[in-house]
Amino acid sequence: MNPDxxxxxxxxxxxxxxxxxxxxxxxxxxxxxxxxxPESLKGRLLIILFAIAISYSVSSFFIDYFDFSLYLRYLFFTL
Incomplete structure (x- = not known):
């Protein structure tokens, strides 16, 4: 499996x-x-959209945090 x-x-x-x-x-x-x-179709769809929006924000934060922490090595070592 390639890195990408x-x-x-x-x-x-x-x-x-x-x-x-x-x-x-x-x-x-x-x-x-x-x-x-809230039990109607519109209510459930709104809850799903809230879950998608919140989870995307949180997971993007952790992905960015991990990526930026990998870039810190270039601050001290230039390879």
Whole structure:
């Protein structure tokens, strides 16, 4: 497997794992306070979109953090 394929696989797995974690955490949130019918199709779709938005932001943060930490070696060593 080439490095680009490995990186793509890691990104996909990170995005999916953070989506599952976010979905699980959002189940504890009371959407009935803000949404008229949270069990309806529109309510469920809104919850899924919230989960996607939050999980993408969190996983992108961790991916960027990891990438930037790898670039720190160029601060001290020029190879």
């Amino acid at each position: 394929g490995q990186e793509a696989l890691i990104h996909i797995l990170l995005h999916l794992s953070f989506f599952i974690l976010t979905w699980w955490c959002l189940q504890a949130f009371r959407f009935d306070v803000f949404i008229r019918r």
